[in-house]
Amino acid sequence: MSPPGSLQFCVRLLRRQLVLAVRRPIEIGNPLLFFAMVVALFPLGLGPAPDQLAGFAPGILWIIALLSNLLTSDAVFRSDFEDGSLEQLLLAPQPLFISVLAYIGAHWLITGLLLALVSPVFALMLNLPGSAVGTLVLSLLLGSGVLSLVGCIGAALTVGLKRGGMLISLLVLPLYMPVLIFGSAAVKAAVTGAAAGPYLAILGAMLCLAIALSPLAIAAGLRISIDA
Amino acid sequence: MWSFFHKLGSPPWLYSISGVILRWLLPITLVALAVGLTWGLLFTVPDFRQGNSYRIIYIHVPAAVVALAGYYVMAIAGAINLIWKMKMADVAMKSAAPVGAALTFVALLTGAIWGKPTWGTWWVWDARITSMLILLFLYLGVIALYEAFDNKEAAGKACAVLCLVGMVNIPIIYKSVDWWYSLHQPASIKFTGDSSIDTSMLYPLLLTIAAFYALFTCCLLMNMRAELLQRGARTSWVKKLALAGKST
Amino acid sequence: MGHVSAPLLAAHAISLERGGRELFQDLSFEVLPGHLLQIEGPNGAGKTSLIRILAGLSRYGFDGRVSRYTALLYLGHQSGVKALLTPRENLAWHVAGEGQYSDEQIETALAKVGLYGFEDVPSHALSAGQHRRVNLARLYLSQCPLWLLDEPFTAIDKTGVLELEALLVRHVEAGGAVVMTSHQALQVTYEVRYLSLVEGLIL
Amino acid sequence: MYFDSFDALLTMGGHGGFVWSAYLITILVMAAILIAPGRRRKKFLRQLAGELKRSRGDPNITEEEV
Numbered sequence: 001m002s003p004p005g006s007l008q009f010c011v012r013l014l015r016r017q018l019v020l021a022v023r024r025p026i027e028i029g030n031p032l033l034f035f036a037m038v039v040a041l042f043p044l045g046l047g048p049a050p051d052q053l054a055g056f057a058p059g060i061l062w063i064i065a066l067l068s069n070l071l072t073s074d075a076v077f078r079s080d081f082e083d084g085s086l087e088q089l090l091l092a093p094q095p096l097f098i099s100v101l102a103y104i105g106a107h108w109l110i111t112g113l114l115l116a117l118v119s120p121v122f123a124l125m126l127n128l129p130g131s132a133v134g135t136l137v138l139s140l141l142l143g144s145g146v147l148s149l150v151g152c153i154g155a156a157l158t159v160g161l162k163r164g165g166m167l168i169s170l171l172v173l174p175l176y177m178p179v180l181i182f183g184s185a186a187v188k189a190a191v192t193g194a195a196a197g198p199y200l201a202i203l204g205a206m207l208c209l210a211i212a213l214s215p216l217a218i219a220a221g222l223r224i225s226i227d228a
Numbered sequence: 229m230w231s232f233f234h235k236l237g238s239p240p241w242l243y244s245i246s247g248v249i250l251r252w253l254l255p256i257t258l259v260a261l262a263v264g265l266t267w268g269l270l271f272t273v274p275d276f277r278q279g280n281s282y283r284i285i286y287i288h289v290p291a292a293v294v295a296l297a298g299y300y301v302m303a304i305a306g307a308i309n310l311i312w313k314m315k316m317a318d319v320a321m322k323s324a325a326p327v328g329a330a331l332t333f334v335a336l337l338t339g340a341i342w343g344k345p346t347w348g349t350w351w352v353w354d355a356r357i358t359s360m361l362i363l364l365f366l367y368l369g370v371i372a373l374y375e376a377f378d379n380k381e382a383a384g385k386a387c388a389v390l391c392l393v394g395m396v397n398i399p400i401i402y403k404s405v406d407w408w409y410s411l412h413q414p415a416s417i418k419f420t421g422d423s424s425i426d427t428s429m430l431y432p433l434l435l436t437i438a439a440f441y442a443l444f445t446c447c448l449l450m451n452m453r454a455e456l457l458q459r460g461a462r463t464s465w466v467k468k469l470a471l472a473g474k475s476t
Numbered sequence: 477m478g479h480v481s482a483p484l485l486a487a488h489a490i491s492l493e494r495g496g497r498e499l500f501q502d503l504s505f506e507v508l509p510g511h512l513l514q515i516e517g518p519n520g521a522g523k524t525s526l527i528r529i530l531a532g533l534s535r536y537g538f539d540g541r542v543s544r545y546t547a548l549l550y551l552g553h554q555s556g557v558k559a560l561l562t563p564r565e566n567l568a569w570h571v572a573g574e575g576q577y578s579d580e581q582i583e584t585a586l587a588k589v590g591l592y593g594f595e596d597v598p599s600h601a602l603s604a605g606q607h608r609r610v611n612l613a614r615l616y617l618s619q620c621p622l623w624l625l626d627e628p629f630t631a632i633d634k635t636g637v638l639e640l641e642a643l644l645v646r647h648v649e650a651g652g653a654v655v656m657t658s659h660q661a662l663q664v665t666y667e668v669r670y671l672s673l674v675e676g677l678i679l
Numbered sequence: 680m681y682f683d684s685f686d687a688l689l690t691m692g693g694h695g696g697f698v699w700s701a702y703l704i705t706i707l708v709m710a711a712i713l714i715a716p717g718r719r720r721k722k723f724l725r726q727l728a729g730e731l732k733r734s735r736g737d738p739n740i741t742e743e744e745v
Binding site: 003020084090091 | 531532533534535536537547548550552553554555556557558560561565569570572573574575576
C-alpha cells in the first residue's frame with residue numbers, strides 16, 4: 001500500500017484539527033469572548049466619547065485581534081505534543097512542511113477567520129465608520145493569516161517547555177509588529193477615505209512570504225522540541 | 229582551508245588562539261575607545277542646532293550599528309550551527325546574545341537621554357528608537373528561550389531557528405516602523421541630518437564605530453572562552469588548565 | 477537463514493551521555509529481517525533514549541550515526557490517542573500517513589485488540605489499557621517491516637500480552653524485524669536477541 | 680580642545696548633565712560586559728581545580744597526573 005499524497009494527508013490533518021475543535025466548542029468560543037470582553041474594556045478605560053473611540057477603533061480592534069491570536073497560538077501543538085501525536089506526525093512518511101500548514105490553517109480558520117467575520121459587530125460598538133468595516137474585515141483576514149503563521153513558529157519552539165505561555169509572547173510579539181502597523185493603517189486609511197489598497201497589498205505580500213518561510217521554521221522548531 | 233575549519237572546531241585550539249588575539253585586540257580596543265570618545269566629547273565643534281547634546285551621537289550611533297550587526301552575527305552563527313552542526317557556532321551564538329543586548333540597551337538609553345534636550349521628552353516614538361526597542365525584545369527573546377531549555381543542545385538549535393526568523397524579520401520591522409513613523413511624524417519633530425554630517429564630526433564617529441566593533445569582538449571572544457571551558461568541564465585540556473592555576 | 481539479507485537498520489558507534497553520565501558507548505549493531513531484538517538494561521539505562529535515537533526522533537546530543545533502510549513504525553510511551561476522538565477515528569488517523577485503509581480494515585484491527593464494540597465510543601470513556609490497545613491496533617495494519625516498540629506491554633493484561641507476543645513472532649517470521657524494550661522477558665518460542673546497553677549485541 | 684574652561688566642559692552649555700550621564704552609563708555597561716566573562720572564566724577554573732583536588736584527595740596534585 002502506498003502512502004497517500006501529501007496534499008490529501010494535509011486535508012485529512014486539517015479535518016482532524018477541525019473535528020477536535022468542534023468537539024470542544026469552548027476552544028472556538030474563547031477567542032471570540034476574549035475579543036468581546038477586551039472591546040468592552042476600552043470604553044471603560046478611555047471614556048465613552050464616541051468620536052474619541054472612533055479615532056482609536058482601528059488600533060484597538062487590531063491589537064485585540066493580535067492578542068487573541070497570540071493567546072490561542074500557544075495551544076496549537078501543545079496537546080499533540082503531550083499525548084504523543086506529534087512524534088507520530090514527525091515519523092509519518094509525509095513532508096512536515098505541508099502537514100504544518102494544516103495546523104496553521106486550522107488555527108486560522110478557528111481564530112482569524114471567525115474574528116474577522118464577527119469584527120464588524122465590535123467595530124460598530126466602537127463607532128468605527130461603516131465605510132471602513134469592509135477594509136477591517138479584509139485586513140483582518142489577511143493579517144491574521146500572517147499572525148497565525150508567525151505565532152506557530154513561537155508555539156513550535158516552546159511546545160516542549162513546561163512554561164511556554166509567557167515566553168511565546170516575548171518571542172512572537174516583536175514579529176507581530178509589522179502586521180499591526182499595516183493592518184491598522186489600512187483601516188485608518190479607509191476611515192479617512194484614502195485608498196486602503198496599498199496596505200492590503202503589503203499585508204498580502206507579508207502573507208505570501210510567511211507562507212513560504214514560516215513552515216520551514218515551524219518544522220525545524222517541532223523537530224527540536226520533540227528532541228529536547 | 230579545510231584544516232582551518234577543522235581547527236576551528238577544536239575547543240583547545242580556539243581557546244588558545246582567541247587568547248592570543250585578545251592579548252592584542254583588547255588593548256587596541258581600549259585605546260581606540262578612549263581616543264574616539266575623548267575626541268567626540270572634548271574636541272569636536274557642537275552642532276549648530278542641538279548644541280553639545282549631539283555629542284551623544286558618538287556612543288548612540290556606534291552602539292546602535294554594532295547592536296544590529298551583532299544580531300546578524302548571532303543569526304549567521306545559528307545558521308552555521310543548524311546547517312553544518314558546528315558546535316563552535318553554537319558557542320558563538322550564545323556568547324553574542326548578551327553583548328548585543330547590552331549594546332542595544334546602551335543605544336536605547338543614550339537615545340532617550342539625547343531625546344530630553346533635543347525634543348523635550350525622554351521618550352519619543354521615533355522610528356530608530358522604536359526599532360531599537362524591538363531589537364532589544366528580539367535579543368531578550370533569544371536569551372530567554374535559551375535559558376528556558378534544560379537540554380542546551382536543543383536550546384542552541386531552537387535559538388538558531390529563532391535568530392534566523394528574526395533576521396528575516398528585522399528589515400521588515402525596520403522598514404515598517406520607518407514608514408509608520410513618517411506617517412505619524414509631527415512636522416515640528418525631526419531627526420537632525422544624518423547625510424549632512426560634517427567631516428570634522430564624521431571622523432571621530434567612524435573611529436568610535438570601529439572601536440565598538442572591536443569591543444563587540446573582544447566581548448564575544450571572552451564570552452566564548454568562558455563558555456568553551458564550561459562545556460568542556462570533563463575534558464582533559466580543561467582539567468589541565470584548571471590545575472595549572474593562574475592561566476590566562 | 478541461509479542467505480545474508482540486507483539490514484533494515486544499522487547503528488554505527490552510538491554513544492550517549494546525559495547529565496555527565498555515560499549511558500552507553502560505541503554501540504554498533506545491525507537489525508536484519510527476522511530479528512526480534514530486546515534492549516536490556518535497568519531503569520534509567522537509556523533504553524528509551526536509544527529507541528528514540530533509532531527512530532530518528534532524537535537527532536542531537538548523541539555521537540554516532542544511524543542508517544535506516546526502510547519505513548519504520550515507532551510506538552512510544554505516549555499512546556497518541558485523542559480523548560475527543562473515537563477509537564475508530566484515532567486509529568484511522570494514526571495510520572493515515574502510511575496508506576488508505578477501509579472502515580472494515582480498521583474495525584478488524586480494533587476487534588483484534590479486543591475493542592470490538594468500542595469503535596465509536598469517545599476515547600475519554602476508555603481506560604489507559606484500552607488507549608494502549610488502540611495504539612497497538614496499528615501493528616495489525618502496518619506495512620512497515622521494522623517496528624520499534626518502547627514498553628509495548630505496559631497497561632496490557634495477560635491475554636493481551638500473549639496475543640501481542642504471537643503477533644510479534646508472526647511479524648518477524650514474515651521477514652519483518654522488531655526492536656523493543658520491556659521489563660519482562662518475552663515468552664516466545666522464537667530466537668530473541670538481546671541488546672545490552674553495556675556490552676552491545678548478545679547472540 | 681573645544682571647551683575654554685573646565686567649567687564649560689562640565690556644563691556644556693546646559694547639556695552637560697545629559698551628555699555626561701550618557702557617557703558614564705555607556706562606560707559602566709562597557710566595563711560590565713568586558714569584565715564579566717573574564718570573571719566567569721576564572722571562577723569556573725577555580726571551582727574546577729577545587730573539585731579535581733577534592734576528588735583526588737590530594738591537595739598537591741599537579742598537571743602531569745591528569
